[in-house]
Amino acid sequence: MSLRLPLSAIRAVLLLVALSLVAAFGGSASVRAAGVSIRPVCGAVPLGHVRCFSLVKGDASPFASGPSGYGPADLQSAYALPSATAGAGQTVAIVDAFDDPTAEQDLAQYRSFYGLPPCTTANGCFRKVNENGGTLPMPPPSADWSLEISLDLDMVSAVCPNCKILLVESNTNLDSDLYTAEDTAARLGANTVSNSWGGSEYSVAITASSGDSGYGVSYPAASRYLTAVGGTSLTRGGGTRGWTESAWSGAGSGCSAYDAKPSWQTDTGCSRRTVADVSAVADPNTGVAVMYAGLWWTVGGTSASSPIIASVYALAGNASTVNAGSYPYSHTSGLFDVTSGSNGSCSPSYLCHGAAGYDGPTGLGTPNGVSGF
Numbered sequence: 001m002s003l004r005l006p007l008s009a010i011r012a013v014l015l016l017v018a019l020s021l022v023a024a025f026g027g028s029a030s031v032r033a034a035g036v037s038i039r040p041v042c043g044a045v046p047l048g049h050v051r052c053f054s055l056v057k058g059d060a061s062p063f064a065s066g067p068s069g070y071g072p073a074d075l076q077s078a079y080a081l082p083s084a085t086a087g088a089g090q091t092v093a094i095v096d097a098f099d100d101p102t103a104e105q106d107l108a109q110y111r112s113f114y115g116l117p118p119c120t121t122a123n124g125c126f127r128k129v130n131e132n133g134g135t136l137p138m139p140p141p142s143a144d145w146s147l148e149i150s151l152d153l154d155m156v157s158a159v160c161p162n163c164k165i166l167l168v169e170s171n172t173n174l175d176s177d178l179y180t181a182e183d184t185a186a187r188l189g190a191n192t193v194s195n196s197w198g199g200s201e202y203s204v205a206i207t208a209s210s211g212d213s214g215y216g217v218s219y220p221a222a223s224r225y226l227t228a229v230g231g232t233s234l235t236r237g238g239g240t241r242g243w244t245e246s247a248w249s250g251a252g253s254g255c256s257a258y259d260a261k262p263s264w265q266t267d268t269g270c271s272r273r274t275v276a277d278v279s280a281v282a283d284p285n286t287g288v289a290v291m292y293a294g295l296w297w298t299v300g301g302t303s304a305s306s307p308i309i310a311s312v313y314a315l316a317g318n319a320s321t322v323n324a325g326s327y328p329y330s331h332t333s334g335l336f337d338v339t340s341g342s343n344g345s346c347s348p349s350y351l352c353h354g355a356a357g358y359d360g361p362t363g364l365g366t367p368n369g370v371s372g373f
Contacts (some may be wrong), residue, residue, distance in 0.1 A: 038284050040301075043337045049173050050199040052096065052136070052148035053303040055250070057284040058268035060295035063109065067289030069298035070234070070281070072073040072114050072158035075288070075308065078234055078243040079159075079336075079367040081315060086230030086370070087162035090314035090326070092189030094156065094165065095181045096197065097173035098142035100149040102293060103128060107153045107165075108290035116161040124164070131170040131181040133188055139171045151299050152196055152291035152307045158288070159311035166190055175199060191319040194310035215254055215360070216343030217275050222256035224265075227325035228275045229309045230281025230362045231302045232338055239283040245366060246354055247341030251276070251302060253310035254351055264326035267358050271346040277325040278364040278372070279338065280305035280312075293336065309367070316370035327373060328364050334372025 041054040056146055061068070076083045100106075104126055111119060119125035128140055149167065156165050168185045169175035178197065185193045198218040221228040231251035238244035255270035281288065284300025291297075313319055318327070328335060338354050343361045346352035351360040358364055367373065 004224075028244075038300075040160045041147050041299075045199060047175065047199070048175060050097070050175055050178060050197040052145055052197050053301045054148045054151055054196070054299050055284040055287075055301040055303075056147070057287050057298040057300065060292075060297050063291070063294050063296065065296065067208045067291075067296040067298070069115075069287045069289035070117065071289050072161065073157050073356040075155075075281070078241075079308075079312070080369045081149055081159060081247055081312065081361065081367065083149060083159060083161060083315065083371065084315065086312075086315045087160040089188055090162075090317060090319075090341050091166055092156045092159065092160060092307070092310055092314050093168060093185035093188075094149065094152040094191060095168045095170070095178060095185055095195050096145055096149045097139070097170045097178060098145040099139045099142040099169050100146035100167075101141050102146070103149055103153060103167060104292065106150050106291045107157065107183065109294070110150075110154045111161070113291070114158070116157055118229075119157065119161075119165055120147050126135040126165050126167070127188075128167040128169065129184065129188070131168060131184055133168075133184045141171050145173070147290070147292050147297065147299070148196055148303060149290070149302055150297075151290045152194060154290050155288065155304055155307035156311045158196070159308050160314045163311065173197070178185075192310040192313045194307040195308050196301075214250055214252070214253055215252045215346050217256055220334070221252065221275050222259050222273050224259045224262040224273045225324045227309065228277045229301075229302060229306045230276030230279035230360070232279050232307050232362055232366060233283035233341065234281035239300065241336070245281075245336065245338050245362075247338055247359065247361035249341070249343050251279065251282060251343050251361040253343060254346070260324065262324060263322070264329045267350070269351050274351070274360065276360065276362055278328050278335065280308040280311055280366050292302075309373075312367045313373045314372055316373040318370075318373060332364055332371045334368055334370065336368045337365045338362040
């Protein structure tokens with residue numbers, strides 16, 4: 001029997017697929033793509049712990065110099081989202097480890113820069129709690145996880161500026177602490193929950209990781225009770241949409257070693273659960289703008305795509321009808337099919353290559369409005 005997340009009370013939970021580059025390059029190493037360094041924010045962790053899945057492109061720049069990554073208008077345009085008119089009354093929860101002491105201040109700067117309505121503790125839009133739902137004591141701070149938290153908060157703001165935001169911080173990055181935080185998010189009324197983290201897939205007996213560098217599966221993305229979110233490269237131009245997407249080389253995908261195949265997933269290449277279900281931009285080379293510690297960062301990883309998709313669910317206002325990741329499978333007309341790109345070598349090829357219809361790295365595709373959610 002697989003390990004189960006204690007998430008029975010959550011109506012729609014979103015999480016991401018495996019990070020590709022951390023295992024390949026190590027927690028402190030960096031790589032260069034087209035002359036620009038890309039580094040994982042969080043390093044490798046032992047079994048029973050999880051790591052954040054952010055990737056930073058290049059160096060940070062001062063607030064005054066402006067961002068270089070995609071902002072709210074870009075994401076709303078790329079995914080045809082009704083962000084200006086929808087989302088009121090919805091709460092998107094962000095579950096991460098450790099404390100980000102400047103989360104609210106950084107969020108305020110981001111939203112002010114882009115002309116988004118304020119989201120503060122004072123006006124009831126923003127709330128930050130510990131894993132048990134209290135405000136004291138808060139977890140110890142972590143610079144790595146703080147950048148992850150800023151990414152998550154900014155992506156919710158970009159996609160659903162009318163949504164309320166609940167930030168639940170676990171005491172540590174032990175999976176048991178984060179699962180406690182999940183239950184707290186549900187208990188406090190979240191409509192959707194985004195988890196930008198993961199670790200090795202394992203059973204109760206604990207086995208070795210199935211892989212998390214490009215093609216390969218991580219947990220909890222492999223859980224059949226959740227929506228696994230893959231990653232794309234997003235570029236301006238092309239067709240009537242005005243944007244082009246391909247499978248990101250870093251997106252995790254493949255077959256779960258433990259979790260049974262859900263009834264709503266019908267691909268034949270995996271006898272068990274297949275990752276992913278849907279996707280959004282994750283390539284740090286086509287990354288998003290994030291405000292953290294008074295600096296602009298360009299960030300990617302499926303840490304970006306997860307809160308984007310969580311916020312699209314909130315825009316749809318449909319979380320109470322969602323059975324795990326099932327809804328998009330019967331509403332594919334509300335998705336942009338991603339048919340190119342690859343995250344590795346595999347057989348059958350759709351598990352690691354963009355393909356018409358369903359494929360591993362991008363699932364059923366990316367949001368085309370909210371009807372798919």
